[in-house]
Amino acid sequence: MSSTADTVEREKNLQGIGCSRKRKEDPRFIQGKGNYVDDIKMPGMLFADMVRSPHAHARIKSINKEKALALPGVHAVITAEDLKPLNLHWMPTLAGDVQAVLADEKVVFQQQEVALVVADDRYIAADATELVEVEYEELPPIVDPHKAMDPDAPIIREDLVGKMEGAHSKRLHDNHIFTWEVGQKDETDRVFETAEVTVKQEMTYQRVHPSPLETCGCVASFDKIKGTLTVYITSQAPHVVRTVVSQLSGIPESKVRIISPDIGGGFGNKVGVYPGYVATIVASIVLGRPVKWVEDRIEHLSTTAFARDYHMTGELAADKDGRIKALRVNVLADHGAFDACADPSKFPAGLFHICTGSYDIPTAYARVDGVYTNKAPGGVAYRCSFRVTEAVYLIERMVDVLAQKLNIDKAEIRFRNFIKPEQFPYTSAFGWEYDSGNYHAALKKVLEAVDYEGLRKEQAEKRARGELMGIGIVTFTEIVGAGPSKTCDILGIGMFDSCEIRVHPTGSALARMGTITQGQGHQTTYAQIIASELGIPSEDIQIEEGDTDTAPYGLGTYGSRTTPVGGAATAKAARKIRAKARKIAAHLLEVSEDDLEWDVDRFRVKGSPDQAKTMKEIAWAAYNNVPEGMEPGLEAVEYYDPPNFTYPFGAYVCVVDIDKYTGVTKIRRFYALDDCGTRINPMIIDGQIHGGLTEGFAVAMGQELIYDEGGNILGNSFMDYFLPTAVETPHWETDYTVTPSPHHPLGAKGVAESPHVGSIPTFTAAVVDAFAHLGVTHMNMPHNAFNVWKKIHELGLDKRS
Amino acid sequence: MAKQHISFTLNGQKVETLVEPRELLIHVLREQLGQTGSHIGCDTSHCGACTVDLNGKSVKACTILAVQANDGEVLTVEGLAKDGELHPVQEGFMQEHGLQCGFCTPGMLLRAYRFLQENPNPTEEEIRWGMSGNLCRCTGYQNIIKAVQYAAKKMQSA
Numbered sequence A: 001m002s003s004t005a006d007t008v009e010r011e012k013n014l015q016g017i018g019c020s021r022k023r024k025e026d027p028r029f030i031q032g033k034g035n036y037v038d039d040i041k042m043p044g045m046l047f048a049d050m051v052r053s054p055h056a057h058a059r060i061k062s063i064n065k066e067k068a069l070a071l072p073g074v075h076a077v078i079t080a081e082d083l084k085p086l087n088l089h090w091m092p093t094l095a096g097d098v099q100a101v102l103a104d105e106k107v108v109f110q111q112q113e114v115a116l117v118v119a120d121d122r123y124i125a126a127d128a129t130e131l132v133e134v135e136y137e138e139l140p141p142i143v144d145p146h147k148a149m150d151p152d153a154p155i156i157r158e159d160l161v162g163k164m165e166g167a168h169s170k171r172l173h174d175n176h177i178f179t180w181e182v183g184q185k186d187e188t189d190r191v192f193e194t195a196e197v198t199v200k201q202e203m204t205y206q207r208v209h210p211s212p213l214e215t216c217g218c219v220a221s222f223d224k225i226k227g228t229l230t231v232y233i234t235s236q237a238p239h240v241v242r243t244v245v246s247q248l249s250g251i252p253e254s255k256v257r258i259i260s261p262d263i264g265g266g267f268g269n270k271v272g273v274y275p276g277y278v279a280t281i282v283a284s285i286v287l288g289r290p291v292k293w294v295e296d297r298i299e300h301l302s303t304t305a306f307a308r309d310y311h312m313t314g315e316l317a318a319d320k321d322g323r324i325k326a327l328r329v330n331v332l333a334d335h336g337a338f339d340a341c342a343d344p345s346k347f348p349a350g351l352f353h354i355c356t357g358s359y360d361i362p363t364a365y366a367r368v369d370g371v372y373t374n375k376a377p378g379g380v381a382y383r384c385s386f387r388v389t390e391a392v393y394l395i396e397r398m399v400d401v402l403a404q405k406l407n408i409d410k411a412e413i414r415f416r417n418f419i420k421p422e423q424f425p426y427t428s429a430f431g432w433e434y435d436s437g438n439y440h441a442a443l444k445k446v447l448e449a450v451d452y453e454g455l456r457k458e459q460a461e462k463r464a465r466g467e468l469m470g471i472g473i474v475t476f477t478e479i480v481g482a483g484p485s486k487t488c489d490i491l492g493i494g495m496f497d498s499c500e501i502r503v504h505p506t507g508s509a510l511a512r513m514g515t516i517t518q519g520q521g522h523q524t525t526y527a528q529i530i531a532s533e534l535g536i537p538s539e540d541i542q543i544e545e546g547d548t549d550t551a552p553y554g555l556g557t558y559g560s561r562t563t564p565v566g567g568a569a570t571a572k573a574a575r576k577i578r579a580k581a582r583k584i585a586a587h588l589l590e591v592s593e594d595d596l597e598w599d600v601d602r603f604r605v606k607g608s609p610d611q612a613k614t615m616k617e618i619a620w621a622a623y624n625n626v627p628e629g630m631e632p633g634l635e636a637v638e639y640y641d642p643p644n645f646t647y648p649f650g651a652y653v654c655v656v657d658i659d660k661y662t663g664v665t666k667i668r669r670f671y672a673l674d675d676c677g678t679r680i681n682p683m684i685i686d687g688q689i690h691g692g693l694t695e696g697f698a699v700a701m702g703q704e705l706i707y708d709e710g711g712n713i714l715g716n717s718f719m720d721y722f723l724p725t726a727v728e729t730p731h732w733e734t735d736y737t738v739t740p741s742p743h744h745p746l747g748a749k750g751v752a753e754s755p756h757v758g759s760i761p762t763f764t765a766a767v768v769d770a771f772a773h774l775g776v777t778h779m780n781m782p783h784n785a786f787n788v789w790k791k792i793h794e795l796g797l798d799k800r801s
Numbered sequence B: 001m002a003k004q005h006i007s008f009t010l011n012g013q014k015v016e017t018l019v020e021p022r023e024l025l026i027h028v029l030r031e032q033l034g035q036t037g038s039h040i041g042c043d044t045s046h047c048g049a050c051t052v053d054l055n056g057k058s059v060k061a062c063t064i065l066a067v068q069a070n071d072g073e074v075l076t077v078e079g080l081a082k083d084g085e086l087h088p089v090q091e092g093f094m095q096e097h098g099l100q101c102g103f104c105t106p107g108m109l110l111r112a113y114r115f116l117q118e119n120p121n122p123t124e125e126e127i128r129w130g131m132s133g134n135l136c137r138c139t140g141y142q143n144i145i146k147a148v149q150y151a152a153k154k155m156q157s158a
């Protein structure tokens, strides 16, 4: 007879959903047994290094390889001229543009790839890059996106001259990429004309870089005899890379094997295909030897995908009680010299139109214009779902601006505008269908936890004494889990994801997914899902990802899509197995399927619980005693095309104290409440939130890729590019509510990006709030001491009496 | 370039090899001696992913020439566990979820190993400063601090 205690014990043994199971990947990492791309060593392997442009914009007059080739140990110097006969000097980007693999007659950003040197070791390769002589004729660069469409602006992309039909719209200028409009323009304009109150705010979201601790690289190995190509690569989307590599090289996809081994962080930076990868693959094909290329940090920060660089103007129309009637947004997006954004094909500004946020805004319109500049290409989602960080930043800033204009408390104005729990599923003015949410409850809980009233009282007292204290409040909604293939594809491939599970005769299991972990702990959490669904202990479930020869095709891990899409595929694959297991159990117990019920790890006969077959017993039977007509074995594959996105949300509060004389901002308190629906592993969720908050802190308080007027990138090493250490990083307080997603098989929504998306506007809100009583409505990031001090000084607050 | 003969103790074992005078210790460890646990994360001595222990001090192996290790004693992450038993810092990182992608972890562990000998009973503030030569992009440090506290406690009671 199964008692409750017995059930609890069996459930505990599974270590399934909801358990803070310790990570499966840790033992190898803490003992130095990780296997990252740069750890790969193959017999006969050569090293590649890149010759890069010192100029932001210049014509290449000549390239002389002789001296480099004369250096002992150098095997090849590859330039665009060598790639031309193979038609590999340009490659398609994910955004419908093309990008030079190696500079073709012209360089269009500083540090652009000009030639690949291949040598016996990395020292010789580095020496040889210095010996490649490139003669340039400098051209005037465009650095400021606002000047890109000036009538006399120099043309950056000569390859596109005359092609005025872009991938997404008509191009208005040779340096224009697209115009993208969404929402109801006329209706929005009309609401603004008649509104009781309107506010307008310009803001710049600076260019930043995800900068995972491991840079990008690959080891390519072409086997001339078999005609097969194997590439170890730092990729968040190995299957897509395989398709791209096959299309580019003409090698059949069945002979291309892409392996993403352990990855040292991605944060959106490792989604795209970079010139270094392609050039290295060509080198291996040409030389018939394995070739390794791993970029250094300066190359990484200067050339691989940046994020943001959005120049936004937001406007709100409201009544005098602060109820929002309409939102209008205009964005100028700097995409650099090639449009290498990583967005679903149909969305040149990603999911930016989630910018109505958590609020019931009846009318909205947004327009985004993308332009070319002489800067590195990119525009990826840095720990967020495509442009959602920008969207959330905009709306959260605008709600604060409106609150200040009307003198309404910043928490109160949110309560007045929230989508109400009973309105879900809610369709936004831009047409998104929000799956579930309970924003009121979340904000209420946070305000109580931080004693919001007490904080405002303290702030009033401090203001009276001339001290600067700020309280930032943000209530964000994310849109993650891209996505339904009817709207989302990458290079024409629907954004589904997949899982394949095999249960072995003795009851352990192997599962493979189309996603790839970069630190999120997939080997731990996927096993928990299967454990709960199949009653097999997590410990007995092996998870594998990242090898395209073995894993089913999937679109990869970014945009918080692993749990919403891959996790759903996993649950559904497991359910297929359970359905078969039920039939086998019925056969073994000689009862009808309908007489059985699931009990943690077994099927038992209803009303007669002693009659049961455990999953382990069923697994054995699947290989020797199945019902007549049934195929043996216990395996399933699921390709899951989600019916909708998921919409995680949260409420954050940040309290800062600012030193009037130095501009140093001290984060006194940061309280983050996240609702990601069903929680699979609370320990890992907390870890992801700490990490996301810290990356948000870095962006808001210090990160910026700065270019001077000549297009020289300033600050492309860790000397200048801000990565917080343990000393600067604040202490984080985390909390949660649970509002499951109604359409996800587990009710889970995805979590790792919310803290990044949500925290950035919270820091800005807190810093601005410290000056709000002085009429300040917005301050651009980064809020480093110098920038904050400039505001203090401008306001004359630093005068000593 | 003419090579130089060096020998040193690596994780308790004597090793000998030929290196160019300009070769960095991190490259020799990773590429010649097959100890790929220590990583490379930057070019400016900031990230600490390459941190190893040399003659009783934490060093960034990307900022040390291999010839400087001659006759010395080097400890890397591969040598932390003894007789199949994890060192308390390794255990702490695992128990407190002090790692995610694992790329910074070997450097963090080696720094924590040395730091706890310099300061066996540190405050949180002291841990934050003591570990500030090592960057992590994933964890936000909060659990790394807990991991170091866990190890400190375990080492005290041992």
Ligand code: FES
Pocket (backbone or CB within 6 Å): B039, B040, B041, B042, B043, B044, B045, B046, B047, B048, B049, B050, B051, B060, B061, B062, B063
């Ligand atoms: S590799 Fe970054 S400090 Fe050594």
Ligand code: FES
Pocket (backbone or CB within 6 Å): A213, A264, A265, A519, B098, B099, B100, B101, B102, B103, B104, B105, B135, B136, B137, B138, B139
């Ligand atoms: S765990 Fe990824 S950098 Fe620290």
